[in-house]
Amino acid sequence: MLQVYGIKNCNSVKKALDWLNENKKEYVFHDYKKEPAQLAKLEEWEKEVSWEQLLNKKGTTWRKLSPEEQAQVTDAKSANTVLLANNSMIKRPLIESPKGIIVGFDEQEYQNKL
Numbered sequence: 001m002l003q004v005y006g007i008k009n010c011n012s013v014k015k016a017l018d019w020l021n022e023n024k025k026e027y028v029f030h031d032y033k034k035e036p037a038q039l040a041k042l043e044e045w046e047k048e049v050s051w052e053q054l055l056n057k058k059g060t061t062w063r064k065l066s067p068e069e070q071a072q073v074t075d076a077k078s079a080n081t082v083l084l085a086n087n088s089m090i091k092r093p094l095i096e097s098p099k100g101i102i103v104g105f106d107e108q109e110y111q112n113k114l
Contacts, residue, residue, distance in 0.1 A: 002027035006092035012105040016093040032087035051079040056091040
């Protein structure tokens with residue numbers, strides 16, 4: 001079964017959940033607001049996708065960091081520290097599927113991997 005991680009009120013997550021429902025894909029949704037991501041999960045994901053892919057630098061949470069704080073994010077360890085403190089900085093949605101991890105909403109990739 002697919003594991004979907006994100007925040008319910010995120011537009012990309014809404015699009016992904018709509019797509020999954022329309023295509024009758026079974027999934028379990030993990031809301032970061034209720035189930036914060038843990039370090040072990042971030043490290044598991046980073047075996048397949050880079051920390052740069054997980055870190056959402058376009059969101060408001062990233063932009064709220066000072067330039068000095070942003071400059072300190074230089075590797076997986078420093079990124080994970082920021083992501084654990086601010087789960088909303090994890091790019092959404094993140095989907096664990098038998099064919100690999102998908103980060104973000106990409107209908108073409110969903111059709112290929114889900």
